[in-house]
Amino acid sequence: MHNLNRPPVFVYVINVDWYFELHWLQRALATLNAGAEVHLVMGMTDPRLIDSFSRYGFICHQWNIDRKSLNPIFNLHGLMELYQLLKSISPDVIHAITIKPNIYVGLIFYLLRVPYLLSITGTGIIFSGKSLSTKLIRPVIRLLYKASKRKDVNRRIVFENREDRAYFINTGLCDSHEAVTILGAGVNPDLYEPVAEQETDTPIILFAARLLWDKGLGDLVEAARYLRSQGLKFSIQVAGIIDHSSINAIDERVLEDWSREGAIQWLGTEKNMPSLIAQANIVTLPTFYGEGVPRILIEAASCERAIVATDMPGCREIVRHGINGLLVPARNIDALAEALAQLIQNPGLRKKMGKQGRRIVERDFSEQQVISETLSLYKELLS
Template sequence: MHNLNKPPVFVYVINVDWYFELHWLQRALATLNSGAEVHLVMGMTDPRLIDSFSQYGFTCHQWNIDRKSLNPLFNLQGLIELYRLLKSISPDVIHAITIKPNIYVGLIFYLLKVPYLLSITGTGIIFSGKSLSTKLIKPIIRLLYKASKRKDVNRRIVFENSEDRAYFINTGLCDSHEAVTILGAGVNPDVYEPVAERETDAPVILFAARLLWDKGLGDLVEAAKRLRSQGLNFVIQVAGIIDNSTVNAIDEQTLKAWSREGVIQWLGTEKNMPNLLAQANIVVLPTFYGEGVPRILIEAASCERAIVATDMPGCREIVKHGSNGLLVPARNVEALAQALAQLIQNPEIRKRMGKQGRKIVERDFSEQQVISETLSLYKELLS
C-alpha cells in the first residue's frame, strides 16, 4: 500500500528513448504534474533526449536492452539488470511498454510484488511476422505472458485496440477483468489542426512511419509504379525513423535508390508533423505489422486528411471505410493502387473524408482523453 505522506513513485520501463518521446511523453508529464516522482528506465540512444527528459524533472536510468536480440542468455542479463534497477528505485507503480519490457516486468513481479501496468502497443512483429525466427519465438512469448498471470497480482493490461484485447483474453494470455482499452496515444487537436489542402495537379501522398518493411512501403512503391504507368500524376513523400536495431528495418541505401529513381521523395526524419501533413493531400499506411493504433493515422484524421490504410487491427479503430478513408486488404498491391487512384482523382471525396476524420478524432482520440483514462488507472492501482 502506498504511503500517503510521500509522493508516489512511478517507473516507466520502455525499450528506447525516441519511442518514449514520440508516444509516451505527454502521459508521463501528466503523471509528473499530478505530484508523482517519475523515473524512466530505457535504452538511451540520444544524449539530447536524456537532457530534455531530465530538464522536465524525470530521473533517467540507462538500461542495456538489446531490442534485436532473441538470445535468451543476453536477455537474462537484461532481466537481472532491470530487476536491480527497479529494486533500487523502489516504485509504487511500474508501467511497462512494448513486448520485452512487458515480459521482464511480468517475471520480476515474482520478486518485487509491486502493482504494474503492461501496455500492449500492438502485437508487433512477434505476432504478425512470417519469418522462421518470429514463428519460433511466438510460442515462447505466449508462454511468458501466461507465466505472469496470477490471481494475487494487482495489475492492468492496457490495449490500444479492442481486437488485441479480445485476442489476449481468448487465448488465455490475460484475464478480462484486468484488460483495458485506451485508444492509442491520442493527439492534441489544437496542434494537429485542419489546414485546407493545396490545390495541385500532382497530389502529395504522405507515408510517415518507422521504416520497417512490415509497414508496407515496398507495397506502396509497387503500387506507385503501376499508377504512373497508367499516366496518373502524383508525388509520394516518405518520412520516418530508420530503426536499425530491429530485424526488418529498411536501409537508407534502398530509400535513396527509390528517391533517385523518382519513385519517392525521401525526406528523412521529420520533427514537424503538422507542417508535413499540411503539405500532403492523402496519407497512406499499407502496414501488415501488428499495430496498436498508428499515430500517423490519428494525426492525419485530425488535420482533415483522407487516409488509405490496410484492413488490420488498429487501423480499423481510426479509419472507417468510406467515411474518413479507404481500407484495403494487407499485401494487396492492386487494391492499394485502386484506392489511391480513387483519392488522387477525387479532391471532393478527400475533402469530405477529411471532415469526417476530424470528427472521429475529436470524439475518440484526443490526447486529453487518453491522459485522463491513464491517470485514473494509476489511481486505481495506488489505492
C-alpha cells in the same frame, strides 16, 4: 500500499528513448504534474533526449536492453539488470511498454510484488511476423505472458485496440477483468489542426512511419509504379525513423535508390508533423505489422486528411471505410493502387473524408482523453 507522506513513485520501463518521446511523453508529464516522482528506465540512444527528459524533472536510468536479440543468455542479463534497477528505485507503480519490457516486468513481479501496468502497443513483429525466427519465438512469448498471470496480482493490461484485447483474452494470455482498452496515444487537436489542402494537379501522398518493411512502404512503391504506368500524376513523400535495431528495418540505400528512381521523395526524419501533413493531400499506411493504433493515422484525421490504410487491427479503429478513408486488404497491391487512384482523382471526396476524420478524432482520440483514462488507472492501482 504506498506511504501517503511522500509522493508516489512511478517507473516507466520502455525499450528506447525516441519511442518514449514520440508516444509516451505527454502521459508521463501528466503523471509528473499530478505530483508523482517519475523514473524512466530505458535504452538511451540520444544524449539530447536524456538531457531534455531530465530538464522536465524525470529521473533517467540507462537500461542495456538489446531490442533485436532473441538470445536468452543476453536477455537473462537484461532481466537481472532491470530487477536491480527497479529494486533500487522502490516504485509504487511500474508501467511497462512494448513486448520485452512487458515480459520482464511480468517475471520480476514474483520478486518485487509491486502493482504494474503492461501496455500492449500492438502485437508487433513477434505476433505478425512470418520469418522463421519470429515463428519460433512466438510460443515462448505466449508462454511467458501466461506465466505472469496470477489471481493475486494487482495489475492492468492496457490495449490500444479492441481486437488485440480480445485476442489476448481468447488465447488465455490475460484475464478479461484486468484488460482495458485506451485508443492509441491520442493527439492534441489544437496542434494538429485542420488545414485546407493545396489545390494541385499533382497530389502529394504522405507515408510517415518507422521505416520497417512490415509498414508496407515496399508495397506502396509497387502500387505507385503501376499508377504512374497508367498516366496518373502524383508524388510520394516518405518521412520516418530508420530503426537500425529492428530486424526488419529498410536499409537507407534502398530508400536512396527509390529516391533516385523518382518512386519516392525521401525526406529523412521529420520533427514537424503538423506542417508535413498540411502540405500532403492523402496520407497512407499500407502496414501488415501488428499495430496498436498508428499515430500517423490519428494525426492525419485530425488535420482533415483522407487516409488509405490496410484493413488490420488498429487501422480499423481510426479509419472507417468510405467515411474518413479507404481500407484495403494487407499485401494487396492492386487494391492499394485502386484506392489511391480513387482519392488522387477525387479532391471533393478527399475533403468530405477529411471533415469526417476530424470529427472522429475530436470524439474518440484526443490526447486529453487518453491522459485522463491513464491517470485514473494509476489511481486504481495506487489504492
